[in-house]
Amino acid sequence: MKLVSSNTISEDLVELLSGVELGTNGAKYVHLDIKERIKEADNPLSFSLERNNRLIANITFCERDTGYYLRYFAFSRAFQSRGNTKKSSKRNSSRLEKEISQIFQDLTSKKPSHPLYAYIDYDNDRSRLFSERFGFENYSDIVSRTYSRINPKKNQNIIIINDWESIVGEIKAAYGSDEFYHEGHIKKGPYVVLNDDKGVMIACAKFSKVHWRIISLPGRYGSLLVKILPFIPFLNRLIKPKNHFFLVPDVVLSKNNSPKDIESLFDGALHLFGVNSLIWFIDPNKDIYKGQSKKINWGLLDKILGEKKVALATRNHKTRYSEKRPVFVSAFDLI
Numbered sequence: 001m002k003l004v005s006s007n008t009i010s011e012d013l014v015e016l017l018s019g020v021e022l023g024t025n026g027a028k029y030v031h032l033d034i035k036e037r038i039k040e041a042d043n044p045l046s047f048s049l050e051r052n053n054r055l056i057a058n059i060t061f062c063e064r065d066t067g068y069y070l071r072y073f074a075f076s077r078a079f080q081s082r083g084n085t086k087k088s089s090k091r092n093s094s095r096l097e098k099e100i101s102q103i104f105q106d107l108t109s110k111k112p113s114h115p116l117y118a119y120i121d122y123d124n125d126r127s128r129l130f131s132e133r134f135g136f137e138n139y140s141d142i143v144s145r146t147y148s149r150i151n152p153k154k155n156q157n158i159i160i161i162n163d164w165e166s167i168v169g170e171i172k173a174a175y176g177s178d179e180f181y182h183e184g185h186i187k188k189g190p191y192v193v194l195n196d197d198k199g200v201m202i203a204c205a206k207f208s209k210v211h212w213r214i215i216s217l218p219g220r221y222g223s224l225l226v227k228i229l230p231f232i233p234f235l236n237r238l239i240k241p242k243n244h245f246f247l248v249p250d251v252v253l254s255k256n257n258s259p260k261d262i263e264s265l266f267d268g269a270l271h272l273f274g275v276n277s278l279i280w281f282i283d284p285n286k287d288i289y290k291g292q293s294k295k296i297n298w299g300l301l302d303k304i305l306g307e308k309k310v311a312l313a314t315r316n317h318k319t320r321y322s323e324k325r326p327v328f329v330s331a332f333d334l335i
Contacts, residue, residue: 026123158268
């Protein structure tokens with residue numbers, strides 16, 4: 001077994017991650033656009049464990065000024081089933097665990113002031129146990145909230161822009177002081193902008209279109225619901241388990257902190273991208289969410305899925321979380 005480090009994404013890694021089923025006890029899904037998404041990783045730092053010239057495990061970080069974000073962690077199915085006896089399997093697992101521990105130790109030694117961080121679904125036992133085993137601790141929570149419309153309507157005051165310089169001042173004023181703030185993905189656009197009747201921007205957000213195959217939804221009847229959804233009127237327009245497209249917004253901004261403006265922005269984005277739902281990942285203590293979430297009409301899917309918590313786990317982090325300084329959440333890190 002040997003460890004290979006790289007600052008690029010290999011084709012072997014793309015193949016390893018393609019088709020991987022994510023989640024355990026809660027929502028289960030497969031990223032269908034992983035081959036395109038992985039190429040967007042900012043400053044990748046990839047560690048691959050190889051055995052007999054085959055990739056058996058990988059850990060990939062996005063190296064940022066704010067720390068190391070743990071973007072991918074995966075094992076090959078071949079390695080998981082390798083070993084004819086319990087003894088050999090235990091020996092392989094022990095060796096693998098030592099290699100992984102060494103990766104974390106080396107990163108901490110390289111930049112002692114840099115925390116390592118990752119998002120962990122509370123229902124994902126495998127990821128939770130992994131994070132605990134290698135010294136990660138819960139730092140705070142973020143939330144995911146689903147917004148949906150059966151017939152999102154066109155808004156004549158909605159436009160798309162890609163001019164980062166024209167809005168960077170507004171974005172930094174609203175998000176620049178958040179913990180873990182970085183611009184690796186938000187500066188790329190596209191941005192959907194809601195203007196008032198005079199053509200002045202009153203709300204905006206960056207949106208990314210995501211493609212999943214949903215195996216199970218969160219909740220006790222998540223697996224059953226996925227099976228019957230195609231036969232339920234209205235709901236079958238909001239979720240298409242085998243071929244589901246949705247949006248994720250970043251740096252949602254409303255100059256007037258208006259729930260109606262946020263709804264208009266979301267509705268317009270859904271219409272522009274030809275989808276019926278979005279998932280907003282955000283620190284619940286962020287003013288734009290904390291102050292407006294109860295006033296927003298989230299739609300039918302929210303009545304089923306509700307607000308879900310996701311743990312932000314960190315290692316080598318010297319500060320304590322403060323509600324006065326929410327964490328910055330980049331949607332790319334969760335899709």
